[in-house]
Amino acid sequence: MLRRFDSLLLILDLTGIVVFALEGAMAAIVAGIDIFGVMVLAFATALGGGIVRDVLIGETPPASLRDWRYPCAAFVAGGLAFLFFSVARQLPPLLLTTLDAAGLALFAIAGTEKALDKGISGFVAVLLGTITGVGGGTIRDVLLMQIPAVLRVDVYATAALAGSAAMAVGIRLGLPRWAASALALVLCFGLRMIAVAEHWNLPRLTVS
Amino acid sequence: MLRRFDSLLLILDLTGIVVFALEGAMAAIVAGIDIFGVMVLAFATALGGGIVRDVLIGETPPASLRDWRYPCAAFVAGGLAFLFFSVARQLPPLLLTTLDAAGLALFAIAGTEKALDKGISGFVAVLLGTITGVGGGTIRDVLLMQIPAVLRVDVYATAALAGSAAMAVGIRLGLPRWAASALALVLCFGLRMIAVAEHWNLPRLTVS
């Protein structure tokens, strides 16, 4: 049972990496960047959040640099995005949004779990989970000279934060790990999808 | 006596965090960013410099992620800036400049002291102190797609460098820690304030 759960986690992790790498690669292609730069952005978008988290919790080299499957998954996804861009760009936006919300939820919850495992306090583990979810996209946006999505897009990092918090609270309440993960994933994913569907906005001030 | 000095240091540290968080939050609000992004920038501006320093000296997780009071102080300051923005923006610019100079001095000197405590050589401790002082603002500017203040603003990082150097020299000369700290704080703060008042400029070349 445990082993099956671990395999499931690996598959979910690799899925998140592939989704984020595809997004990073497509952003690079749209910006007119060459194939090598596309690979750089696929790598940075998919693995940047986890690398920042691992550096912050002192786990070096970061997991995604110790296990060759992680960078490989990112590069393969980047290459596929380049080869089949004419197909990829015709995917319905809703599919992309859905995949992205799934990747965000997977990364945020996995990041929170890993921080808790290292004995980091719940409050900070939630921050680290959020960083894991949004870090890669932030690095991608900075490299492409855009204000990061985490500052622009409503209810994006908020969803990651909510999922991370649910995970930390669930573990604290003694829920089994799979139950806490499942609840947190559903919360983060659902919040993000509903926010998109309903055009939710967070409050902001108008400065005259 | 020691305990009283430690409490004083904590208060000074939290003061610096609150000041920098307010600045980060106000920059975000002016840029039209939502409440969550305001909190992100408050956090990054207030704690970014110290986090970079701690990662560089290998103290992970960074102090500001191990002690929940630090992120809390940043978030509370960010929230207050959002709630009372119409008041905050009417504060006289000189007050903001003064608070910022105080925060810069506190962070630079505390960063130098921490690096020296870890047995790092004086020359490098001065660099790390300067990074502690200007790092948070640099991250804020990069996220908001602005050329960082450290490259634009005259006698800003220079003041942090001077204060850090004074701290390192004072400790090397055998001054008591509180005396070296006080001298260095006054030097950094004074240099920055005089530079603002006198419109000091560092030399730059005109490229035709």
Add this chain to the structure above:
Amino acid sequence: MLRRFDSLLLILDLTGIVVFALEGAMAAIVAGIDIFGVMVLAFATALGGGIVRDVLIGETPPASLRDWRYPCAAFVAGGLAFLFFSVARQLPPLLLTTLDAAGLALFAIAGTEKALDKGISGFVAVLLGTITGVGGGTIRDVLLMQIPAVLRVDVYATAALAGSAAMAVGIRLGLPRWAASALALVLCFGLRMIAVAEHWNLPRLTVS
């Protein structure tokens, strides 16, 4: 023999730092930045790549912060660029390109070697070598609000990657270290210079 080889390595390392620091300083001067900012960019360009690599492999404080000769070399080069800018800007572009290609090769191969020494797998050591080569320039470009060269310039990071890979393969095949280094340096340097001379471009997609 070994000692002579070590001295050679130190000289090559410092040469790479001086070249990259000059480039960073000149980019800052052209952008109209004051003398302190020029030093910041000289430091970041010359030492940024190695610092990121050391943080990622968990060697903190990074080598270039433990040995005062490295930052000193960067600052001296930055100061010279400022003092003699009118001379430096008249250097033939081909000389600058040649020096830059040499610096890129030196940093990438030294970075790969260091990662292999820490017991990191070949695939990841190649990534870390590439990051060492292009990291400093990337930080410089982000601070100056430009899309990083690694995403814009054809066959730049590619050359670093090829050199790093040649180094890792050579070591794996049991070549003596000096032979593997020499081959990898020639490959990276040659690839970059030929790409410039022949105006090689990597494939990119046109998005209508």
